[in-house]
Amino acid sequence: MQQAGTSASSNHAMHWNRADWARCYREIRRLQARIVKTDTGRQGEALQWLRAHSFSGKVLAVRRVTENQDKRTPGLNGHP
Template structure:
């Protein structure tokens, strides 16, 4: 799991050449919605550790951060 967290943390940063207007907002929303749906399904299935891992991924992903702003 530590490797997953490291990869997510590295990919959470936008490249320096990324501008606010060049973000593909449709893809960002799709990615966040997908993670949210996976979290809901994991909770419904009683897989709380999986839900926690997905929540971490959502809060540390570039898409999650960009959409939150």
């Protein structure tokens, strides 16, 4: 039986303002450095997939989009 208010993705549930942003940036920077060091191939693709699907990558992407006010971003804020 599942508890009320829980879901499969709740393992990373957290309050937005209490996020450890320095850790998120550090993890993504570390992954990016590993991607640059690898040759083109499966290992680079795997690291890129990991960067895109990691929790840190997701929250930083959301943060970048939501905090980008009035920067004329295509598709946001009514800009073509």
